[in-house]
Amino acid sequence: MFEINDIRKRSKNILNFWKKPHNWIPEQCREEVLLPNIQWYLQLTECLEIWSNKEGEATTEELCLAYAILGELIEGWLRLYYCIYFAHYMALEDSGKNKIKKQEEMTFEELEDFARGKVWQKGDGYDFFVTQIKSKRKCVSEDNKDRIGVLDDFLFDLDLYEEFIENIDIRLPYPDKH
Numbered sequence: 001m002f003e004i005n006d007i008r009k010r011s012k013n014i015l016n017f018w019k020k021p022h023n024w025i026p027e028q029c030r031e032e033v034l035l036p037n038i039q040w041y042l043q044l045t046e047c048l049e050i051w052s053n054k055e056g057e058a059t060t061e062e063l064c065l066a067y068a069i070l071g072e073l074i075e076g077w078l079r080l081y082y083c084i085y086f087a088h089y090m091a092l093e094d095s096g097k098n099k100i101k102k103q104e105e106m107t108f109e110e111l112e113d114f115a116r117g118k119v120w121q122k123g124d125g126y127d128f129f130v131t132q133i134k135s136k137r138k139c140v141s142e143d144n145k146d147r148i149g150v151l152d153d154f155l156f157d158l159d160l161y162e163e164f165i166e167n168i169d170i171r172l173p174y175p176d177k178h
Contacts, residue, residue: 004048004049004052004053004158006162007045007048007158007161007162007165008045008046008048008049010162010165010166010169011041011042011045011165012042012045014165014169014172015038015041015042015080016038017174018034018038018080018084018172019034019035019038034080034083037076037079040076041073041076041077044069044072044073044076045073047069048066048069048070048073048158050066051066051151051154051155051158052155052158054151056151057150057151058150058151058154060139060148063139063148063149063150063151063154064139064148066154067133067136067137067139067148067154067157068137068139070133070136070137070154070157070158070161071108071133071134071136071137072137073161074130074133074134074161074164075108075111077164077165077168078108078111078112078114078115078130078168079106079111080168081115081118081119081168081171081172082106082111082114082115084172084173085118085173108134109134112130112131112134115130118171119167119168119171120167125160126164126167129157129160129164130164132157133157135147136148136149
């Protein structure tokens with residue numbers, strides 16, 4: 001079972017490291033993407049505690065908000081991953097292998113497609129997890145509230161989210177890995 005403090009600590013350590021990456025990523029990426037969003041992601045991570053400490057059942061509306069936050073966090077981690085690897089993949093665009101967009105132009109679906117094959121494989125557990133969270137995240141604006149589940153489902157998804165963060169982190173190019 002996950003511990004909210006573990007998610008908080010891991011997120012804080014990773015995000016604070018990439019806040020000052022000392023030329024390991026393009027400065028424009030750091031200035032325009034990471035710095036404005038890191039504090040937002042840390043604040044959203046703090047909000048997960050609302051549901052981790054909840055006793056009893058959660059209402060459908062509470063779960064919609066929980067999944068909206070979790071979906072935003074997953075999208076944020078995918079943006080971080082994309083941003084850090086942006087310069088590398090720009091070189092591939094020149095060879096015609098990939099068409100690269102600026103990360104702020106990327107939709108959640110495009111970020112998901114980018115990560116598939118790099119962070120997870122099509123059809124594996126992470127692929128299902130991200131697709132499921134993306135769908136549940138939409139319950140705030142769409143009529144699929146009946147598929148949102150119960151609090152225990154969300155807490156299970158937080159377990160998977162903690163693994164998801166680790167899965168992203170092990171693929172980031174830390175300088176001591178080279």
